[in-house]
Amino acid sequence: MRHTDIWKAIDALAAREGLSPSGLARKAGLDPTAFNKSKRTTSDGDTRWLSTESLAKVLTAVGASLEDFAALAEGRRQGHTAPLLGFAKAGSDGYFDDAGFPIGNGWEEVRFPGLETETVYALEISGDSMEPVYRSGDRIVVAPDATVRRGDRVVVRTREGEVLAKVLGRQTERTIELLSLNPKYGPRELARSELSWMGRILWASQ
Secondary structure, three states: OOHHHHHHHHHHHHHHOOOOHHHHHHHOOOOOOOOOHHHOEOOOOOEOOOOHHHHHHHHHHHOOOHHHHHHHHHOOOOOEEEEEEEHHHHOOOOOEOOOOOEOOOOOEEEEEOOOOOOOOEEEEOOOOOOOOOOOOOOEEEEEOOOOOOOOOEEEEEEOOOOEEEEEEEEEOOOEEEEEOOOOOOOOEEEEHHHEEEEEEEEEEEO
16 A cells, blocks of 8 residues: 555544544544644654554544455445344245345445455354364355355355354266364265355454
8 A cells, every 4th residue: 555545544534433534533533633734744844653552542443444445545445234144043934045146135334345246244153163164253255146166155044944164075967065163074075966065255353
């Protein structure tokens, strides 16, 4: 990021909150003049950068994430909301159509950065088969219509209602192999006839 991008993001964050840069500084508990344009360069004309401490205070004050700030600095959208469901509910009927897209009521919402062009939803991990990468309570963003290849991290739902987060292994015309990241769990093979749908994991939030 360039110096101008950082201060552009501060101005945009202030505007989003209906504040002036001085008002944003005051809300963060900083000197009200800290974000004034005259303070963005030194008296010698050198660039003055925003400190990480000041940035942390600003983000905390307005409830924004570092991803939000980066999106503002880069001129990107600040993220989406996506339907969110726990793994326990994901195994129940009425939450997905036959292609693995979310339907029905009972979904919550979660925000996440980027991925503007994808049709996605989020699931909250339970169990330890994907540790240490995904732990219980982590949220994963799943794209039900994304192409999947060997080695991709995927979510699979069986026709019996079991929902699994795994790594896609070997595929044949009749079977698929699902691998766990946790070495305590061995490979699992499913007949394709047992499979309801499979979606690729795009992103995770710890």
